[in-house]
Amino acid sequence: MRVGGSVRTTVTLAAVFSLLLVLLQPGPRTATAAEPALRAFSADSFWNTPLPTDAPLHAESGRIIDFLKHDNAENGCFLLMGAGSDKWGEPIFWAETGDREYDVVGTRYYLPPEFDRLRIPAEAKAAANSDQQLVIYDLERGYVSWLWKATYDPTLDIWSVGGGSIAYLASDGLHAKLPGADEARNTGSHRGLNGAITAVRYDEVQAGAIEHVLKIGINSVRDEHLFPMIGSDGDSLDRYAPPQGARLRIKPSVDLSRYSLHPQARPIAKAMQEYGVIVGDSTGAPIALKLEDTVTEGYGQLWELSKQALCSIPIEAFEVIDYGYVPPAGTRSTVGGGTTDGGTTTDGADTTDGGTTDGPAWSWQRLAGEDRIGTAVAVSKTNWEQADTVLIARADDPADALSGTALAGAHDAPLLITMSGGLHSAVEAEVKRLGATRAFVLGGPGALSDQVVRDLRSAGVATVTRVAGPSRSATAAAVAAKLPVPSGGTAFLVRGDSSRTWADALAVSGLAARRAAAGQAWPVLLVSDDVPEATLSALADLEVSEAVIVGGTAVIPTTVEDRLRSKGLDVRRIAGRDRYETSLRVAMMDSAVTTSPLVAATGSNFPDGLAAGALAARLDGVLLLVGSQPSSAQISWVASTMPAGRGIAVGGEAVLSGQALEGLSSGV
Helix, strand or coil, rough: HHHHHHHHHHHHHHHHHHHHHHHCCCCCCCCCCCCCCCCCCCCHHHCCCCCCCCEEEEEECHEEECCCHHHHHHHHEEEEEECCCCCCEEEEEEECCCCCCCCCECCCCCCCHHHHHHEEECCCCCCCCCCCCCCEECCCCCCCCEEEEEEECCCCEEEECCEEEEHHHCCCCCCCCCCCCCCCCCCCCCCCCCCCCCECCCHHHCCCCCCEEEEECCCCCCECCCCCCCCCCCCCCCCCCEEEECCCCCCCCHHHHHHCCCCCCHHHHHHHHHCEEEEEECCCCCEEEEEEEEECCCCCCCCCCCCCCCCCCCCHHHEEECCCCCCCCCCCCCCCCCCCCCCCCCCECCCCCCCCCCCCCCCCEEECCCCHHHHHHHHHHCCCCCCCEEEEEEECCCCCCCCHHHHHHHCCCCCCEECCCCCCCCHHHHHHHCCEEEEECCCCCCCHHHHHHHHHCCCCEEEEEEEECCCHHHHHHHHCCCCCCCCEEEEEECCCCCCCCHHHHHHHHHHHHHHHHHCCCCCCEEECCCCCHHHHHHHHHHCCCCCEEEECCCCCCCCHHHHHHHHCCCCEEECCCCCHHHHHHHHHHHCCCCCCCEEEEEEEHHHHHHHHHHHHHHHEEEEEECCCCCCCHHHHHHHHCCCEEEEEECCCCCCCCHHHHHHHHCCC
């Protein structure tokens, strides 16, 4: 009895003490008139720009919504993770002067330099789930950090994470790898996420307004991404599975007052209508929207709503914004009024299919010569009235040329090809017409002889620079050394020791050239079953932080991934079932550029594609390799991403038939 009584007394005192700790806690950050809820990032940033009511919809919006309804748990209901007893919320902490600095250990992905001395409050804890995420705002230092797979070892007093990101609060919040990003220190996330949008903050809801885009996860995500994402963790090949970066919203015509929403759910629903939600994660079951995890923060469950608090709004009340659409800065929300049941507007116009896209018919322009050399000349003549610089590559061997398209993009130069023994007469004439004063010759004398150099000088080119190394990989590294590669940037890695693997390198040539033209080059470097020393040295010299492997494991084995990760690189892979699907997946990385021309080249041989890659940079276009019959995935992508516009076919009818081109744009 005495022992039992002692135990009961101890338990009771412990319970009282725990309750007092909760009651005496200051509570999470709150919003007041003097200090309203923090709105991260510049006012005109993508994350803080509402969608105009007439924002263009995806042509198959209705079918995508139907896919989400049947592919996700609870008929596509948007579940609020972290409500009730749910463990999938995200704790948020606020660092202050005096908080301990930690040199956070990275276990998987690249970490930004701020993690070398990250200020972490003593009470900080990761979410009690397999993601182990947490967010830390450091207002004094001006950034928000997002930690994934975060673990604290009290014995060693060490924090370790699988990955993490930094986003500066005064910036536009975009990942530094995105075109137009205004803060080079916004790095870390392998998909482009930042801690300010990954969960609904309690103080924002308390203030009654969430004035930014929110992130959701869905069951099945395509292995593709759109702006503002830089990667994807999805693997679905379903046509209607959204890629990461897809933006959904509650239709502007939906009257939210018609739904019996909990007071804490109303500002969330309003934000989903005005700003929309970005697909940024794959969940494996529900459509998930995370709430701030006040339980892990130590304040108890402050959310009074249920996990299903948004389920009264049917998924048919949502629509899908056209992939890649970015609302113009300065847009103001005009959502309001309207009376619908979430499916059909009051004037009787059915909006569930996302509408139709009207515009000019698709048109094709063909650029071709009598042979491969003539085709490259035709591309140059049609698109360059004058050029200070030209690139010269070998016409019958892709080894040295495939990495050179990025150099063409960096110098706004056409890429011309010739045979090894000397400069072809048509090429010589084109160099003279362009008035070129500088030429880069790709490869050593064994690839392009010294006679080519002499012929260029005879054509009036004052400066001829041979870009070459003792091996193919060394030549690619030499090209990379001449590119504007930002520190902490990205490099493409392709197989380079076989004449049969040129297609993967060609698939990325257009994007590599475009990035270089924008001053943010992603060089193309070569690997085999291992990583050559020349490639490793180039990665280190260029201070690259991410390696994008192009091609499946049958072409580039996983041992290459392991070797790269051992060097501290963040590694991801782009691969399709064949060269055409791989090319499509690369093109999808450009899918934010819906107004760009499509540059098509044959995937059966390399020379036309070399000129096409340089052309893509010149026109800010998207390169796609096409076979004798375009795949249904290519047709669908062209229809959804470039619903009306123009295409440029590089190569003659024999290599790229009119039937194939018409088929490619048949879905438009």
